[in-house]
Amino acid sequence: MNRFERKTMKPLQTISNLNDFMTEPVSFLQEVASEGPIKVSYLGPKRFIFIFDADLAHEVLVKKAPIYIQNRTVFDRIKPVTGKRGLVQLEGKDSQMARATSRPMFSTNSLESARAIVEKYCDEMLVETAASSNFDVTEKMTYLILRTTLAILLGMETTELVDQMGKKFLRLNYLCGLRMRSLAPAPLFIPTSRNREIKQLQSEIRNLIKHQLVLVKVRGVAEAFRGDDALVDHCMTFLFAGHETTAASIAFALLLLAKNPSYQDTVARGNNEAVEAIYKESLRLFPPAYMLAREAKKDDIIGGVNIRKSDQVIIGISSLHKNPLYFDEPEKFYPERFLQKLKHPFCFIPFGAGGKSCVGERLAYMEAVIILKKICQRYHLSAVSESILYDPLITLHPLPEQLIQLRERKS
Numbered sequence: 123m124n125r126f127e128r129k130t131m132k133p134l135q136t137i138s139n140l141n142d143f144m145t146e147p148v149s150f151l152q153e154v155a156s157e158g159p160i161k162v163s164y165l166g167p168k169r170f171i172f173i174f175d176a177d178l179a180h181e182v183l184v185k186k187a188p189i190y191i192q193n194r195t196v197f198d199r200i201k202p203v204t205g206k207r208g209l210v211q212l213e214g215k216d217s218q219m220a221r222a223t224s225r226p227m228f229s230t231n232s233l234e235s236a237r238a239i240v241e242k243y244c245d246e247m248l249v250e251t252a253a254s255s256n257f258d259v260t261e262k263m264t265y266l267i268l269r270t271t272l273a274i275l276l277g278m279e280t281t282e283l284v285d286q287m288g289k290k291f292l293r294l295n296y297l298c299g300l301r302m303r304s305l306a307p308a309p310l311f312i313p314t315s316r317n318r319e320i321k322q323l324q325s326e327i328r329n330l331i332k333h334q335l336v337l338v339k340v341r342g343v344a345e346a347f348r349g350d351d352a353l354v355d356h357c358m359t360f361l362f363a364g365h366e367t368t369a370a371s372i373a374f375a376l377l378l379l380a381k382n383p384s385y386q387d388t389v390a391r392g393n394n395e396a397v398e399a400i401y402k403e404s405l406r407l408f409p410p411a412y413m414l415a416r417e418a419k420k421d422d423i424i425g426g427v428n429i430r431k432s433d434q435v436i437i438g439i440s441s442l443h444k445n446p447l448y449f450d451e452p453e454k455f456y457p458e459r460f461l462q463k464l465k466h467p468f469c470f471i472p473f474g475a476g477g478k479s480c481v482g483e484r485l486a487y488m489e490a491v492i493i494l495k496k497i498c499q500r501y502h503l504s505a506v507s508e509s510i511l512y513d514p515l516i517t518l519h520p521l522p523e524q525l526i527q528l529r530e531r532k533s
């Protein structure tokens with residue numbers, strides 16, 4: 123090795139690692155996970171700690187949560203979709219208070235009214251869906267969950283408003299997803315054409331939300347956070363957190379069911395526990411939140427590794443869920459594994475864990491069970507193509523135009 127190579131190798135390698143992480147995060151995490159439960163790596167100028175072990179995930183997310191705060195690089199990039207002061211951006215006492223305030227939105231009574239909305243919109247979608255047609259799962263679930271989420275959280279039911287809001291919101295999500303995956307996105311105050319579009323969309327969506335809040339003061343986020351001056355930010359956060367994740371998870375479950383037809387009868391006729399096991403297996407294989415990003419507030423030791431203040435700590439959920447220590451034949455679609463006790467309470471964490479875990483988990487399960495059941499009760503699903511194509515932007519979601527064929531059930 124000559125002097126020039128010695129000098130340049132490390133920076134080149136770290137930039138190429140960073141590039142791989144940004145462009146192919148799920149494959150990158152899988153590759154790094156094969157090297158052990160915790161891995162220290164430089165990506166560009168920053169030190170990253172990757173965690174693929176359930177005990178260590180528990181330590182970071184729960185036991186030592188005050189040390190491992192939301193990763194500012196990641197969370198700043200998604201501010202246009204979450205608002206600056208929405209729950210997902212908050213830490214400590216502010217976060218605890220906002221979480222407590224949001225609790226009534228997911229009470230048994232609220233979930234019962236949400237159930238009626240999900241059932242109604244799912245029935246409407248099925249009426250419009252012709253049997254044997256090629257059913258674009260991503261497109262259909264994105265629209266269905268958008269309608270239900272806007273109705274449940276904001277009382278927004280007018281089709282034109284939903285369409286208007288939907289288009290803007292999806293585009294904003296997409297642009298922020300590109301920012302997440304970009305090596306060095308231009309700061310928002312620089313008026314690039316993309317930044318201008320982000321700002322324009324953000325302002326239009328906020329205005330639509332404000333307009334809606336004037337009309338409907340008694341539902342979902344509006345009711346829970348009444349009087350809070352960050353109300354519009356909370357609305358943005360709940361729409362963002364509740365929409366793409368849920369739509370993606372149900373679309374993945376349908377694609378997996380189409381490839382594994384023997385489970386469709388269980389969904390159509392089985393009890394909720396059996397349907398939830400199928401949904402969980404799909405969340406295990408395709409977790410919409412495929413990684414959680416934290417940042418060390420001070421020096422610490424995790425799994426024998428010295429962690430330094432400002433280290434970026436990544437819990438690689440997609441790889442944790444495929445760790446053979448916890449799941450036999452991890453690549454196999456085998457929902458029965460969720461009818462038994464898991465090998466570790468933190469080996470399956472699609473909704474996160476600890477003080478910043480998902481507040482909408484019960485709603486997500488409810489929506490998924492209703493929609494999967496209704497579709498499978500009416501149709502047999504068959505896969506048009508062998509593989510399931512996905513794209514990890516802010517969340518892991520299936521690519522559009524993945525079709526499944528629907529055949530009317532006889533009985």
Ligand code: HEM
Nearest residue numbers: 209210363364367368371411472473474478480481482486
């Ligand atoms: C399958 C569907 C869903 C998945 C996989 C999911 C996943 C997650 C995960 C992993 C987190 C924690 C993020 C972190 O620790 O950094 C989270 C937080 C959150 N989720 Fe969900 N979520 C889903 C559905 C929902 C729904 C339906 C809602 C509400 C309508 C919702 C609202 C939220 C909110 C507000 C937070 C932020 C909590 C906080 O920061 O304190 N999510 N979600």
